[in-house]
Amino acid sequence: MSTFEHPNGLKSAAGLHGLHNDPNAGYMPGFGNDFETEALPGALPQGMNSPQKCAYGLYGEQLSGTAFTAPAHQNERTWCYRIRPSVKHTGRFSRIDMPYWKSAPHVDPDVASLGQYRWDPIPHSEEELTWVTGMRTMTTAGDVYTQVGMAAHVYLVTASMEDEYFYSADSELLVVPQEGRLRFSTELGVIELEPKEIAILPRGLVYRVELLDGPARGFVCENYGQKFELPGRGPIGANCMANSRDFKSPVAAFEDRTARSRVVIKWQGQFHETFIDHSPLDVVAWHGNYAPVKYDLRNYCPIGAVLFDHPDPSIFTVLTAPSGVPGTANIDFVLFRERWMTMEDTFRPPWYHKNVMSELMGNIYGEYDAKSQGFVPGGMSLHNMMLPHGPDNDAFEKATLSELTPQKLDNTMSFMFETRFPQHLTGFAANEAPIQDEYIDCWDSLESHFDGTPEGKWDK
Numbered sequence: 001m002s003t004f005e006h007p008n009g010l011k012s013a014a015g016l017h018g019l020h021n022d023p024n025a026g027y028m029p030g031f032g033n034d035f036e037t038e039a040l041p042g043a044l045p046q047g048m049n050s051p052q053k054c055a056y057g058l059y060g061e062q063l064s065g066t067a068f069t070a071p072a073h074q075n076e077r078t079w080c081y082r083i084r085p086s087v088k089h090t091g092r093f094s095r096i097d098m099p100y101w102k103s104a105p106h107v108d109p110d111v112a113s114l115g116q117y118r119w120d121p122i123p124h125s126e127e128e129l130t131w132v133t134g135m136r137t138m139t140t141a142g143d144v145y146t147q148v149g150m151a152a153h154v155y156l157v158t159a160s161m162e163d164e165y166f167y168s169a170d171s172e173l174l175v176v177p178q179e180g181r182l183r184f185s186t187e188l189g190v191i192e193l194e195p196k197e198i199a200i201l202p203r204g205l206v207y208r209v210e211l212l213d214g215p216a217r218g219f220v221c222e223n224y225g226q227k228f229e230l231p232g233r234g235p236i237g238a239n240c241m242a243n244s245r246d247f248k249s250p251v252a253a254f255e256d257r258t259a260r261s262r263v264v265i266k267w268q269g270q271f272h273e274t275f276i277d278h279s280p281l282d283v284v285a286w287h288g289n290y291a292p293v294k295y296d297l298r299n300y301c302p303i304g305a306v307l308f309d310h311p312d313p314s315i316f317t318v319l320t321a322p323s324g325v326p327g328t329a330n331i332d333f334v335l336f337r338e339r340w341m342t343m344e345d346t347f348r349p350p351w352y353h354k355n356v357m358s359e360l361m362g363n364i365y366g367e368y369d370a371k372s373q374g375f376v377p378g379g380m381s382l383h384n385m386m387l388p389h390g391p392d393n394d395a396f397e398k399a400t401l402s403e404l405t406p407q408k409l410d411n412t413m414s415f416m417f418e419t420r421f422p423q424h425l426t427g428f429a430a431n432e433a434p435i436q437d438e439y440i441d442c443w444d445s446l447e448s449h450f451d452g453t454p455e456g457k458w459d460k
Helices: 393-401 427-432 439-443
Strands: 003-005 011-013 027-029 035-038 059-064 077-082 094-096 116-119 135-143 148-157 164-168 172-186 189-193 197-201 207-223 247-250 258-267 270-278 283-288 293-296 317-322 329-341 358-366 380-383 407-419
Touching: 116 439, 135 358, 135 380, 135 427, 148 172, 148 329, 148 407, 172 358, 189 197, 189 247, 207 329, 207 407
Parallel strands: 164 258
Antiparallel strands: 003 011, 027 247, 035 283, 059 077, 077 283, 094 270, 116 380, 135 148, 148 207, 164 207, 172 189, 172 197, 172 207, 197 293, 247 293, 258 270, 317 329, 329 407, 358 380, 358 407
16 A cells, blocks of 8 residues: 655555545545554554564554443444554653643632523634643533533644644543644544534544644533444434544554654543653554544535424434433534525524523534524533523514525534533633623513414514
């Protein structure tokens, strides 16, 4: 198999078809597939996992994403064939402080999390910020120690990580770019990510993040619990929503480079650093189903009502991380993108409601149909569990009084991190991030249209 060299110095296979100019040559399709890939011919053992002597003098090592005895349909692991075993990629650890990256449980006694909140985009600063130092936690939920719940972050990146690497022992990270492009050089290959795409970085995976176009800003859902998976479609069947073939995992790539390197590890909400004398991105070949993945949100195929009424927003679920309660997710990742609205005699925006899930929303671009103004690209909102929310008055009146012709919702892409746990605001979210103090007032102009007659006040 032919090889090529990435701009960052990693060597990798040219792809399944050996096409150097194929835009997908660096990726393999499928969600949770059992992949095999090698950056050097013959580096991947055949017919066994742990030969007495690996080709090229490599070390065989397994990276387990689940317990060995997890059910077969949930069991995830990858065999890596690397220049050095990963015990050589850490040394003595020293605690370091990351004041803006918080983990649950984190309850600030001076912050009220009960309420409906919305923020303008967090602005960039002149400070040099990497993927790790630029992470800003907005909310936490659940408990990192017992591996349930999540945290929601905004990342602000103005600089690449130089001879610096990171991994989280606590969580997998769902990355949602809003501005700027990033390259994730991981142990298992390279993922380049831009707005309108997402990536999942598994727990325990070592990587370096480089800035391609900046500054970069986006959202991160840190998942402490069971891994994200595709939701069951039920009577929808086998197609639409997010299709497995549109998810892409990288082909093998490796560095064989000697340089003093810093490795930062997040473990039980604490941060540690260790120093080594080489790059830890030295996996020459791998096979398995525990790997990073990217997905283009423009491939999400929404479904909806074609005659009347409004289905539950669960029809827009891209990924779900299950809990121990069937049908009640630890986290749902939900996407509201461009789509046609054709329902007759129906209030088309999201209806007013309160529910057992806590909803943190982010705007990637465009305008969200339930808010007439104020929810701008890069902004966020939080509607905590059992707190009512819904359209503001302008959106309500427009939807109630408009002629219901087929309408294309265009230039819109927002998402939701939804969890069964209450989300607690951090001090940064309450005091430093650009919170919209007037957001709660957006419902003030809603009026009663009841006058005791079947028609109400609308037709008078």
